[in-house]
Structure formats: C-alpha cells, structure tokens
Amino acid sequence: MRKFDYIIVGSGLAGLYAAYKASLKGSVAIITKSFVRESNSFNAQGGIAAVTSHDDNPQIHKSDTLIAGRGLCEESAVDILVNEGPDRIEEIIADGMKFDTENGALALGLEGGHHKRRILHAGGDSTGKWITEFVISKVSEKENITLYENTTLLDLLIADNTCYGIRCWSENPALEEDKDERQDGNEVLIYADHVFLTSGGTSAIYARTTNPQTTIGDGLAIAYKAGCRIIDTEFIQFHPSGLYLNDSPKAFLISEAVRGEGAHLMGKNGKRFMVPIHELAELAPRDIVARSIYKQMQKDGMPYVTLSLKHLNKEEILNRFPGISAKCKEFGYDLTESIPVAPAAHYTVGGVASNLNGKTDINHLYVCGEIAATGIMGANRLASNSLIECLVFAHRAVEDSVKSGAHTQIPEFEKEYYMDRSNKDFYVELKEKVSAIMNAHAGIVRSEEGLKEGLKKIEELATALVMQRKVAGNVPVKEFYEDASWRLLIVASLIMNPALLRKESRGGHYREDYPCTDESFEVHSVQQIGKEITTAPVNDNYLNF
Numbered sequence: 001m002r003k004f005d006y007i008i009v010g011s012g013l014a015g016l017y018a019a020y021k022a023s024l025k026g027s028v029a030i031i032t033k034s035f036v037r038e039s040n041s042f043n044a045q046g047g048i049a050a051v052t053s054h055d056d057n058p059q060i061h062k063s064d065t066l067i068a069g070r071g072l073c074e075e076s077a078v079d080i081l082v083n084e085g086p087d088r089i090e091e092i093i094a095d096g097m098k099f100d101t102e103n104g105a106l107a108l109g110l111e112g113g114h115h116k117r118r119i120l121h122a123g124g125d126s127t128g129k130w131i132t133e134f135v136i137s138k139v140s141e142k143e144n145i146t147l148y149e150n151t152t153l154l155d156l157l158i159a160d161n162t163c164y165g166i167r168c169w170s171e172n173p174a175l176e177e178d179k180d181e182r183q184d185g186n187e188v189l190i191y192a193d194h195v196f197l198t199s200g201g202t203s204a205i206y207a208r209t210t211n212p213q214t215t216i217g218d219g220l221a222i223a224y225k226a227g228c229r230i231i232d233t234e235f236i237q238f239h240p241s242g243l244y245l246n247d248s249p250k251a252f253l254i255s256e257a258v259r260g261e262g263a264h265l266m267g268k269n270g271k272r273f274m275v276p277i278h279e280l281a282e283l284a285p286r287d288i289v290a291r292s293i294y295k296q297m298q299k300d301g302m303p304y305v306t307l308s309l310k311h312l313n314k315e316e317i318l319n320r321f322p323g324i325s326a327k328c329k330e331f332g333y334d335l336t337e338s339i340p341v342a343p344a345a346h347y348t349v350g351g352v353a354s355n356l357n358g359k360t361d362i363n364h365l366y367v368c369g370e371i372a373a374t375g376i377m378g379a380n381r382l383a384s385n386s387l388i389e390c391l392v393f394a395h396r397a398v399e400d401s402v403k404s405g406a407h408t409q410i411p412e413f414e415k416e417y418y419m420d421r422s423n424k425d426f427y428v429e430l431k432e433k434v435s436a437i438m439n440a441h442a443g444i445v446r447s448e449e450g451l452k453e454g455l456k457k458i459e460e461l462a463t464a465l466v467m468q469r470k471v472a473g474n475v476p477v478k479e480f481y482e483d484a485s486w487r488l489l490i491v492a493s494l495i496m497n498p499a500l501l502r503k504e505s506r507g508g509h510y511r512e513d514y515p516c517t518d519e520s521f522e523v524h525s526v527q528q529i530g531k532e533i534t535t536a537p538v539n540d541n542y543l544n545f
C-alpha cells in the first residue's frame with residue numbers, strides 16, 4: 001500500500017504551499033495532472049493583495065473585498081484573509097521571497113476595486129511565476145515531499161464519509177510498480193491521512209479563457225460526486241482584458257495592473273467609454289468593466305475594444321510590464337501604443353464548500369485555493385485576492401489537519417480497472433462542444449432561454465455519452481476519457497443549473513432578463529448530489545461545520 005500523511009492534488013500555489021507547510025508535519029505526495037509549473041498560479045501576473053503600508057489597513061481591504069463580493073461574502077472568512085494575509089507575506093519574505101521594491105520599500109500596485117495601493121508584485125508582471133518558483137524551490141528542498149507529475153485525480157477513496165486517499169491515472173514511471181498487470185491502463189491507488197484538493201477552478205471549460213487547459217473543474221466534479229456541497233458556482237469572473245487574437249480561444253491576459261497604471265479603454269470612436277459608467281472608470285470592479293466592454297463590442301459591431309497606453313511614459317510601461325510587453329510583441333502588438341482586448345473566462349468564484357480551515361463535508365478531505373468556496377469572493381472576486389487566499393487558507397488547513405489526526409485503520413479499496421485512452425478523439429470533440437455551449441449560453445450575459453437551451457444541449461451530450469462498462473479478461477473496465485467526459489458535463493451543469501435559478505444579476509452572474517440585483521437572492525446557492533438545489537443565508541452557517 002502506497003501511503004503518505006498528506007496527498008495534495010494540484011501544483012498551483014495552494015497545493016505547493018500546502019505541501020510545503022504539511023511537510024513540517026509529515027510525509028507528502030503532490031500529484032499533478034501535467035507538469036509542476038502548469039497552473040493558473042504560474043501564469044498570474046498582477047500580484048498578491050495584502051496590507052503592508054502604513055496608510056492602508058485591513059478594514060479598508062475588507063471593505064473593498066465586500067464591495068466587490070456584492071453581498072455574498074462571508075465576513076468571517078474575509079476577516080481572516082485581510083488580517084492573516086500580511087502575516088503570510090511577512091513569512092515568505094523572511095523565507096526569501098523577493099517582491100519588487102522601489103527606493104528600498106515594497107513597490108505597491110493598484111488594481112480594480114482597491115482603494116489603496118496594496119498589490120505586491122514580483123518580476124514586474126510575473127508575480128505568479130516568481131512566487132510559484134519560490135515555493136517550488138522550498139518544496140524541492142524537502143526530502144519528505146514526493147512529486148508525481150503526469151498523474152490525474154480520477155476519484156477519492158471514501159468510506160463512511162471519510163476520505164482515505166485517491167484513485168488516479170498516472171503516466172509517471174515512479175508509479176509503474178503500482179499498476180495492475182491485468183490491465184493496460186494506468187490506474188493507481190494512493191492512501192493518506194489527509195487529502196487536499198487544490199486542483200483550481202473551471203474556466204477552461206469555456207471556449208475563450210485565460211486559463212491553461214488543465215483547469216476544467218475535475219476537483220469540483222469529483223468532490224460533488226463524493227457528496228460535498230457545491231456553493232455559488234453560477235458566479236464566473238470574466239476578465240475584462242484578454243488580448244484578442246483573431247478568434248483564437250486562448251486569451252493571453254493583459255493584467256488589470258496595466259489599467260492600474262493608467263491605460264484607457266476606448267470604443268471604435270476613440271473615446272473612453274468607462275468614464276460615464278463608473279466613478280473608478282477603467283478600474284471599476286471586474287464584472288462591471290467586463291460587461292461594459294461586452295456591450296461596447298456589441299454597439300461597435302467589433303470582436304474587441306482598444307486598450308490604449310499611448311499617453312503613458314513608454315519606458316515606465318516597458319519596465320513595469322516586461323513579460324506582457326514581450327508577449328504582445330510576439331503577437332505583433334506594441335503595448336506602449338494600443339492593443340485589442342476582449343473579456344475571457346478567468347476565475348471560478350464559487351466551489352466546494354469549505355469551512356474557515358479548509359474542511360469539507362467529508363472527513364479528512366480539505367480544499368484550498370480556487371476550488372474552495374470559503375465565502376471570501378462572494379459573488380465576484382476582488383483582483384489579486386486569490387493568490388493571498390491560497391497562502392492564508394493552505395496554512396490554516398494544514399494546521400487544522402493536525403487536529404483531525406491520523407486514520408487508525410484504513411479500509412482496502414479495489415481498483416476500478418480504468419483502461420487506455422481509446423476515446424480521446426471523442427473527448428476532444430466533446431470538450432469543444434461543451435466549451436462552445438458554455439460561451440454561448442452561460443457566458444458574460446445570460447438569460448432564461450439561453451441557459452435552458454444550454455442545459456438541454458448538455459443533456460443531449462450526456463445521452464450520447466452512455467458509459468458502457470466494458471469487459472477485458474473477465475474484469476469490468478472503465479474508460480479514462482469517458483470518465484473525463486462525464487466530469488465536463490457535470491461541471492457545465494453545476495454552473496448552469498444555479499445560474500438558471502438565480503433570477504437576478506449580481507457580480508459574476510448577469511441575466512439580461514433580470515438585469516437588477518434582487519435582495520431576495522442575497523443567498524448562496526447550494527448543490528449536493530441527489531438533492532434539489534437549495535440556498536443558504538449569508539454570514540450564517542454553511543461554513544460552520
């Protein structure tokens with residue numbers, strides 16, 4: 001039996017930091033679908049929000065977070081974020097993390113929805129890369145952490161509402177000996193006292209996204225199937241400014257920090273359209289900017305609007321955004337002039353219900369990072385609050401796991417005989433169809449008619465995907481890609497079902513048939529397998545378990 005004290009699923013900031021912290025308590029296995037650096041975290045640009053300057057304080061950070069969250073934030077979680085964030089920053093700086101400085105002090109950026117400069121950044125616009133590399137360096141110093149790349153979570157090993165480990169599909173030679181000779185598949189079981197799901201969000205289920213293709217909500221679907229409550233998944237943050245590249249689905253992100261430094265959004269007529277819409281103009285909360293861009297694109301009959309930096313100091317822009325300007329150049333654009341941008345699916349606001357210590361509805365199963373619904377983000381994430389959430393809640397979850405203790409006994413689980421990848425073409429085709437449905441029916445502007453149509457199409461795809469258990473050598477087997485296809489359909493439904501029921505507009509959920517916010521919907525949506533969708537009051541007790 002391959003057993004560790006901790007299994008961490010995912011190698012983004014939440015996973016890596018949890019692994020580092022957990023290694024101070026016991027042995028750790030990190031499994032990650034692709035390579036260790038393939039994550040949203042690695043791609044993060046703008047920075048990490050925490051109060052570090054004298055003219056700022058946690059109360060202002062809290063107030064900005066609550067405003068962005070549009071009435072759905074859990075205040076107890078936000079309090080923890082804004083008060084413990086500075087401690088985690090101090091800790092990683094003391095450990096050797098280098099943030100950008102200016103005249104010997106931390107250089108602080110400004111982003112949408114923040115009323116103070118509090119965004120720490122590194123490498124100019126490569127904060128995610130720098131912070132992830134920093135934690136990877138810490139993780140690789142630890143002999144009790146084993147990293148398994150190319151290893152995908154398939155399922156959780158659960159008995160009596162307790163998690164004992166994971167079932168995964170591994171192409172990592174280090175796990176070769178755990179595979180079964182009777183099958184030509186790559187199924188491996190790994191056991192642990194504590195399992196951390198840190199597998200990120202769902203945004204790559206959309207056709208136009210800033211996320212890598214690994215971010216399709218596997219953890220969400222698997223936690224749902226296992227019985228965890230799923231909270232507020234109708235709220236998807238569309239980033240206002242993905243570089244527009246001739247109909248390409250991949251949207252390279254133009255960080256909000258670029259607008260923070262003074263870039264202007266212009267319509268076809270060369271005029272700034274955000275000024276009459278919001279007092280913070282281009283720095284209004286993301287949902288407002290994204291929707292305004294969408295409307296401007298419709299008005300102009302264009303697939304993008306223009307982000308102009310012509311009026312700013314060229315040298316300063318190139319120094320502040322070396323990565324973004326180099327990438328723009330690669331695509332034939334000059335960041336110091338103007339570039340075409342359009343919104344793209346970016347961040348999953350809701351997720352798996354988590355208490356203030358990352359605990360889920362299943363014993364010994366924790367969630368941290370983008371997959372977790374701690375209640376911090378409410379209906380809409382405040383820019384740069386997610387990297388700091390990864391640090392704060394991964395730390396808390398590891399501390400809490402010590403209280404949960406080790407398993408006294410571990411039941412033995414059978415393999416399910418997953419087979420080879422023969423259905424890959426089917427999966428790729430299905431993924432394209434699901435992504436198109438999500439963009440068309442559950443995108444930046446939604447309606448009852450559109451969502452019903454989208455759900456109908458997902459149901460039709462589900463009917464077409466009748467998973468038949470095959471038999472090989474007298475053993476019933478499952479197909480790896482059939483399973484992956486199911487997960488996509490589950491995630492699509494988890495986003496669209498509550499979106500249909502939420503007959504209002506709020507944060508990352510905008511209904512053109514219900515364009516106003518309705519107080520009676522100031523509640524969380526709650527989905528749990530085998531039950532009707534329900535709601536839970538804000539600041540009450542969905543976190544209180």
Ligand SMILES: Cc1cc2nc3c(=O)[nH]c(=O)nc-3n(C[C@H](O)[C@H](O)[C@H](O)COP(=O)(O)OP(=O)(O)OC[C@H]3O[C@@H](n4cnc5c(N)ncnc54)[C@H](O)[C@@H]3O)c2cc1C
Binds near residue numbers: 153
């Ligand atoms: C382009 C971009 C820029 C951003 N900029 C900022 C910013 O400046 N500031 C900020 O605060 N936030 C930013 N964000 C958001 C932020 O990066 C993410 O919310 C955060 O990094 C999430 O971290 P995570 O560890 O939870 O997940 P991720 O970093 O997404 O990591 C998830 C990991 O899980 C793995 N995984 C997924 N499924 C499986 C599976 N089935 N089995 C095994 N492994 C699996 C993935 O491969 C990945 O390694 C940005 C996001 C993007 C996409």
